[in-house]
Amino acid sequence: MDFSYTKEQEVLKNVVREFCDKEVAPRAAEFDRTAEFDYSIIEKLSKQGLLGVIMPKEYGGMGGSHVDQAIICEEIGRDSLTAMVATNMAWYMAYECLVVGTEENKKRWIRYLFDGKKMGAHAGTEADAGTDAASVRTWAKLEGDEWVINGTKWFVSNLGKADFYFITLRTADSRYGGISTILVEKDTPGMTIGRRVDLISNRAISNGELIFENCRVPRENLIGRLNKGFLDMMVLYDVIRLYLAIGAVGIARGALEESLKFAQERRQFGKPVGEFQMIRAMLADMATEIDAARLMTYRALDMEEKGLRHTKETSMAKLYASEIADRVTYKAVQIHGGYGLTMEFPVQRYWRDARLCSIGEGTSEIQRLIIAAELLKSQNIVLDSALD
Amino acid sequence: MKEMDRYRGVWVFAEWKDSQVIKGSLELLSLGRGLADELQVELSVLLMGDRLGGIPEELIYYGADVVYVIENPILERYTTSPYHRILCDLIRENKPEIVLFSTTHLGMDLAPRVACELKTGLSAHCVDLKMDKENRQLLQICPYFDYMATIVTDTRPQMATVQPGITSPPRRDDSRQGKTVRVEFKIEPGDIKIVEVEAKKEEDTEKIEEADVIVAVGRGLKxxxxxxxxxxxxxxxxxxxxxxxxxxxxxxxxxxxxxxxIVQPKLYIACGISGAGQHIVGMQNSGTIVAINTDEKAPIFKVADYGIVGDVSKVIPALIESLKG
Amino acid sequence: MNIVVCVKQVPQEIRINKTKGTLIRDGIKGVINPCDKNAIELAVTLKEKHGGKITLVSMGPKDVENTLTHGLAMGADQAVLICDRVCAGADTLATAFALATVIKKLDDVQLVLCGKETADSGTQHVGPQVAHYLGIPQVTYVVNLLIEGSKIRAKRQLKDEYETVEAGLPALVTVVKGINEPRMPTYLDIYEASKKDTHKWCAEDLGLKEDEVGIQGSPTRITKVFAPEAKRECKMLRGSIEDISSSLANDLKSKGLV
Known part of the structure; x- marks a missing residue:
């Protein structure tokens, strides 16, 4: 068991930090204020070979390890969770294609999608299908060599910014056994952007409604196996959730580092507030929880690397990391006192942004259900029905 | 007699430009004079160059007891090796106990190499020099992050580069008497040849050192x-x-x-600057200093005339309002 | 043409042990001294043009290896780390001696590059002192450097002027930050770098005697670290922001400063 970074990983961490100090940290507050992310960061990250390092070399990636990828995500997340989510969107869809796609899918799409410029988006949620992802009502019907899509997606991240959308939709009547994923490129006739939503968390990730009215796309745009989309999604989530977990670790670390700085500078009753036991207790708890969350996430990523099943470990890491991010950022605001509530200190942004973690990519409640199901070896309300 | 005790006297290396001794070197004369008087030794100044005119006499008027003058066309403009060679030889021969340089590009190029040849200690960016008379040891006080450090040298001579602007030039007294010693050296041109000198263009150099008012920004202001x-x-x-x-x-x-x-404006407003030693040496001689910082114990307040403990991004807009009103 | 770049690891943030007054290095991540990155960048661009081999030379504890790997990822070919307890506590003279001893052992070094100064102590001494131990010319504060045959042509950035000089090789050059924009290594660079050699040499390997290095080889020592004393009587302005501002504005006006 090795808990230390390799020499390469130590350097990688420094290099990504250097990148973030230059490109991310100085802009993070501005992204939040203007609710606009600067997508040129993605190209810069790609130029450094730091975008989607886990993608295999044959598909333009680096063939790097999941821990390397996590190091990159944590550093970016430390300065801006928004930037981490946005930059991951430039390789997630290619990764999805790699994990669940057919051979034709891989040949046709991965290089095209993963070019260091294009942004992806995933449209799963609908007005009545959120956590219960299998109840989607957007339909795709095959007409000749084309899919005809109708329906409305909601809470689509990267809305209007993405070059292509992966749409989770219904291709057959069966609840779990009728779900597929279809790729729709931007500007495809029949796909329009509807109502936009103004967020308090990760404000710069454009979000809202995506409407399909007889939107036609080629048959080859089906990603993965027909009607097995739900199962594929679950497999994918085992990994993707870990990247939100490490983003949560990053943001919590940011909150801790800011708090440490503040606690040493801010003086009350004639001494730095960091000398008061109650502040110290908060700092100690914050650091401990962050460390535990990071180790849990690394453990699950390492299991993925070794080809082991890690559904439970992923859900535990995702659950724990997102909940401690919430606690840690809350405490960071508390340590900052009145300053914590001002827009001039970043902790309020960390606190708002962290809130995404226990909701996105499966709520904490769903993670608990998955963990319990794994523990009890009982019927998993979600997974097992999908396997029918 | 210990080897160390063979070294006596205080030396100052003088720099000049446009037939004038530079201000930093005059300040060294102030410091050197004080040290020499305390140690009851002579203050000697080293002057190298070409067509030095009345500079040696000026140095005496400013407090030198002895001025060593080495005049040669090769020395007209500084290059390392001839200056280094002459200085090392003179120090070996005369054994001063203290040699001071100003922290200039020249001083910082020359002093370390001389110290290296003489295998003696050199401190950098001194902001104060004191004498431990009992041990006849020069206490070299340098900025050390937010603190100050006292550095001593166990070998001789004790060498230091001194930050300009930490003291005032001495009063010029043209009735002062001193000795000018012209030293002849067989000087070889150095291993470095100057091929071109060009003045910096205006756009390269913001002349903030000439401003009457400076609003200085630190990490506390976003x-x-x-x-x-x-x-x-x-x-x-x-x-x-x-x-x-x-x-x-x-x-x-x-x-x-x-x-x-190094600036000395009439008004200096430090916004969100904690006051690391390295910064303070550059502004502490300003006329009136106003410091705004969230941390009441920040070292900047120790050099300020007015202190405001508060968030600089709130204080500035209010101050702008009051100034306009 | 072989190039050596002297590299120092500096703490990423400066923290002082307030009772002892010493710099805290434990638990604080070390990074390459910023100016040294410019020196490495220059070495790599010169190598791209003139060929040769770049060796990084550093002195410090074992974890400096990571810092050196960063430099190797930027394009240097190998690194030498002087790593020995007896070298600890060295001042600039003892440091320069150890670095120069390594450089003398390397083959056919034509150019030694250093950053103008370090971010932690900032003395600017080591470059000229290494040059002296090597018996080669030094060109400091360089903002532009060309190699012309067996000579260098360097533009020095001085106070009010630029001075262009020529010197024969071998020579030592210290560079200022403005000379270039150091490259950030890519992911692949990092993994390539870890395959390159980092030689760890102790004092004995280099034939360094105990009284030539570390504290014993250092003629200077710090005897005291203290908080700067108040130089002025600071009038602390208290009250509401509005009151503070108007009283300050009035004072400044009455002093004729506004």
Whole structure:
């Protein structure tokens, strides 16, 4: 068991930090204020070979390890969770294609999608299908060599910014056994952007409604196996959730580092507030929880690397990391006192942004259900029905 | 007699430009005079160059007891090796116990190499020099992050480069008498040949050292526009600490401190600057200093005339209002 | 043409042990001294043009290896780390001696590059002192450097002027930050770098005697670290922001400063 970074990983961490100090940290507050992310960061990250390092070399990636990828995500997340989510969107869809796609899918799409410029988006949620992802009502019907899509997606991240959308939709009547994923490129006739939503968390990730009215796309745009989309999604989530977990670790670390700085500078009753036991207790708890969350996430990523099943470990890491991010950022605001509530200190942004973690990519409640199901070896309300 | 006790006398290395001794060197004469009087030894000045005219006499008027003059066309403009050679030979021969340089590009090029040949200690960027008379040891006080450090040298001579602007030049007294010693050296041209000298263009060098009012920005201020507005209301210019220029938020020519500019404006407003030693040496001689910082114990308040404990981004807008009103 | 770049690891943030007054290095991440990155960048661009081999030379504890790997990822070919307890506590003279001893052992070094100064102590001494131990010319504060045959042509950035000089090789050059924009290594660079050699040499390997290095080889020592004393009587302005501002504005006006 090795808990230390390799020499390469130590350097990688420094290099990504250097990148973030230059490109991310100085802009993070501005992204939040203007609710606009600067997508040129993605190209810069790609130029450094730091975008989607886990993608295999044959598909333009680096063939790097999941821990390397996590190091990159944590550093970016430390300065801006928004930037981490946005930059991951430039390789997630290619990764999805790699994990669940057919051979034709891989040949046709991965290089095209993963070019260091294009942004992806995933449209799963609908007005009545959120956590219960299998109840989607957007339909795709095959007409000749084309899919005809109708329906409305909601809470689509990267809305209007993405070059292509992966749409989770219904291709057959069966609840779990009728779900597929279809790729729709931007500007495809029949796909329009509807109502936009103004967020308090990760404000710069454009979000809202995506409407399909007889939107036609080629048959080859089906990603993965027909009607097995739900199962594929679950497999994918085992990994993707870990990247939100490490983003949560990053943001919590940011909150801790800011708090440490503040606690040493801010003086009350004639001494730095960091000398008061109650502040110290908060700092100690914050650091401990962050460390535990990071180790849990690394453990699950390492299991993925070794080809082991890690559904439970992923859900535990995702659950724990997102909940401690919430606690840690809350405490960071508390340590900052009145300053914590001002827009001039970043902790309020960390606190708002962290809130995404226990909701996105499966709520904490769903993670608990998955963990319990794994523990009890009982019927998993979600997974097992999908396997029918 | 211990080897160390063979060394006596205080030496100052003088620099000149346009037939004038530079201000930093005159300040060294102030410091050197004080040390020499305390040790009851002579203060000698080393002057190298060509066509030095009345500079040796000037150095006597400013307090030198002895001026060693080495005049040669090769020395007209500084290059390392001839200057280094002459200085090492003179020190070996005369054994001064203290040799002071000003922290200039020349001083910082020459002093380390001389110290190296003489295998003696050299301190950098001194902001104060004191004498431990009992041990006849020079206490060299240098900025050490937010603190000050006292450095001593166990070998002789004790060498130091001194930050300009830490003291005033001595009063010129043209009735002072001293000795000018012209030293002849067989001087070889150095291994470095100067091929071109060009003055820096205006745009490269923001002359903040000439401004009457400086609004200086540190890490505590996130929004440069606020500082700009304050500077424009006051008719001043922006200055910065090293972290700010390193982050690219302001140009390097605005950096104030040990590695940047030494400024003495009539009014200096430190915005969100904690006051690291390296910064303070660059601004402590300003006329009136106002410091705004969240931390009441920040070292900047120790050099300030007015202190405001508070969030600089709130204080500046209010101050702008009051100044306009 | 072989190039050596002297590299120092500096703490990423400066923290002082307030009772002892010493710099805290434990638990603080070390990074390459910023100016040294410019020196490495220059070495790599010169190598791209003139060929040769770049060796990084550093002195410090074992973890400096990571810092050196960063430099190797930027394009240097190998690194030498002087790593020995007896070298600890060295001042600039003892440091320069150890670095120069390594450089003398390397083959056909034509150019030695250093950053103008370090971010932690900032003395600017080591470059000229290494040059002296090597018996080669030094060109300091360089903002532009060309190699012309067996000579260098360097533009020095001085106070009010630029001075262009020529010197024969071998020579030592210290560079200022403005000379270039150091490259950031890519992911692949990092993994390539870890395959390159980092030689760890102790004092004995280099034939360094105990009284030539570390504290014993250092003629200077710090005897005291203290907080600067108040130089002025600071009038602390208290009250509401509005009151503070108007009283300050009035004072400044009455002093004729506004």
């Amino acid at each position: 929004d440069m526009r606020l500082a700009e507005e304050l500077a424009s209301v006051l008719g001043g210019v922006l200055g910065a600490t090293q972290p700010i220029t390193e982050a690219g938020l302001l140009q390097e020519s605005r950096m104030i401190g040990q590695t940047g500019k």
